[in-house]
Amino acid sequence: MASERQIHVGDVPVGGGAPVAVQTMTKTETANLQATMDQIRRVADAGADIVRVAVPRDRDVDALRTIVRESPIPVIADIHFNHTLALKALDAGAHCVRINPGNIGGHDKVGAVVERAKLLGTPLRVGVNSGSLPEHLRQLEFDDPVEALVSAATDMVELMERLQFANFKVSMKSTSVPNTIASNRRLAERIPYPLHLGVTEAGTKWSGSLKSAVGLGTLLADGIGDTIRISLSTFHAEEEVKVAWEILKALKLRERGPVLIACPTCGRLQFDMDTVVADIERRLEAYEDPVEVAVLGCAVNGIGEASHADFGITGAKNEGLIFSRGKALKKVPQEQLVDALFAEIDKYAKTKQIEVDATEQREGAEWLQRIEDENAGELTPERLAAVRELLEICERVLRRRRVLRG
Numbered sequence: 001m002a003s004e005r006q007i008h009v010g011d012v013p014v015g016g017g018a019p020v021a022v023q024t025m026t027k028t029e030t031a032n033l034q035a036t037m038d039q040i041r042r043v044a045d046a047g048a049d050i051v052r053v054a055v056p057r058d059r060d061v062d063a064l065r066t067i068v069r070e071s072p073i074p075v076i077a078d079i080h081f082n083h084t085l086a087l088k089a090l091d092a093g094a095h096c097v098r099i100n101p102g103n104i105g106g107h108d109k110v111g112a113v114v115e116r117a118k119l120l121g122t123p124l125r126v127g128v129n130s131g132s133l134p135e136h137l138r139q140l141e142f143d144d145p146v147e148a149l150v151s152a153a154t155d156m157v158e159l160m161e162r163l164q165f166a167n168f169k170v171s172m173k174s175t176s177v178p179n180t181i182a183s184n185r186r187l188a189e190r191i192p193y194p195l196h197l198g199v200t201e202a203g204t205k206w207s208g209s210l211k212s213a214v215g216l217g218t219l220l221a222d223g224i225g226d227t228i229r230i231s232l233s234t235f236h237a238e239e240e241v242k243v244a245w246e247i248l249k250a251l252k253l254r255e256r257g258p259v260l261i262a263c264p265t266c267g268r269l270q271f272d273m274d275t276v277v278a279d280i281e282r283r284l285e286a287y288e289d290p291v292e293v294a295v296l297g298c299a300v301n302g303i304g305e306a307s308h309a310d311f312g313i314t315g316a317k318n319e320g321l322i323f324s325r326g327k328a329l330k331k332v333p334q335e336q337l338v339d340a341l342f343a344e345i346d347k348y349a350k351t352k353q354i355e356v357d358a359t360e361q362r363e364g365a366e367w368l369q370r371i372e373d374e375n376a377g378e379l380t381p382e383r384l385a386a387v388r389e390l391l392e393i394c395e396r397v398l399r400r401r402r403v404l405r406g
């Protein structure tokens with residue numbers, strides 16, 4: 001269930017029906033202003049809505065003042081253990097401050113941070129991690145780790161409410177994907193505040209992306225989660241942003257840039273898909289329109305499978321076809337396929353219209369028909385499925401007749 005409350009981190013609305021915000025965290029030493037600002041600009045270009053920076057020392061607070069002023073996207077200061085640094089980060093103009101009330105040094109210190117946040121109108125992110133739950137929940141953590149996480153989070157929420165503070169979002173982080181899913185589902189039913197989702201220490205780009213896609217994707221598909229961060233063991237924070245966008249695009253929650261669809265290839269492959277798909281994926285990064293681009297390794301099955309794609313290519317016998325929304329656009333020599341595809345995408349980017357040349361379209365359609373006719377005898381998976389379906393219908397009709405005859 002989506003959160004009822006909305007907060008604003010800088011100018012980014014979070015919760016209350018706002019689009020799910022993409023967040024990441026810089027990997028640089030925050031005090032290294034040049035390196036941190038370079039990384040912030042890179043993640044902003046990749047589509048991050050909000051960026052978090054670690055603030056473990058006074059010199060990071062000094063840098064934070066400049067970072068907040070120069071960053072193209074809102075900045076969250078990440079504080080652990082030291083409430084004085086949280087106060088300083090608020091005074092430095094951070095758009096949000098993340099604290100773990102469980103390790104900040106007691107309720108009076110949490111109260112001091114909340115009072116300063118109230119005064120400045122700055123939101124807080126309050127969070128718990130499965131690795132650092134309070135002492136009184138240790139036994140529960142052993143018996144029911146999900147309930148232990150949720151209890152720690154609701155304790156924090158109650159503390160915020162006692163302090164008459166509502167300008168916050170909540171996060172519960174676990175390294176376990178099932179626990180991340182179960183605890184956030186439970187918490188979303190109990191509190192109205194925005195939720196920040198992440199699988200903590202998810203792993204490398206490969207395994208971390210998969211764990212995050214499963215954990216966060218499941219929750220987002222349920223309508224749970226208002227900001228997301230993909231934690232990956234890479235220095236390149238923009239990789240986290242790209243993965244976050246792929247998850248949001250796959251669930252059709254947000255649009256950003258093109259969507260690439262590529263067949264998995266099989267023994268019918270007619271051209272070097274590996275190189276072609278990688279080349280197309282790289283070149284598409286420069287485009288902003290949410291066009292759908294399909295790459296089919298052969299034309300044996302026609303282009304029906306990718307009929308929803310704005311543009312697509314397929315190939316056979318040293319030739320290739322560019323198609324659009326289920327119809328042929330033109331045939332081209334295979335070595336020109338990718339360049340010709342991008343020429344069409346470029347035209348569309350300028351005019352927002354798909355230009356059709358009737359002669360080229362007819363030649364392309366004839367080529368496709370020829371390929372389909374030549375392969376008419378081949379039992380492709382689709383044709384096998386169609387034959388199976390037909391047999392099932394026949395069987396059902398025969399059974400019914402037998403029943404009628406008694």
Ligand code: SF4
Nearest residue numbers: 263265266269297298
């Ligand atoms: S049949 Fe053709 S389009 Fe389908 S997976 Fe194989 S190569 Fe790709």
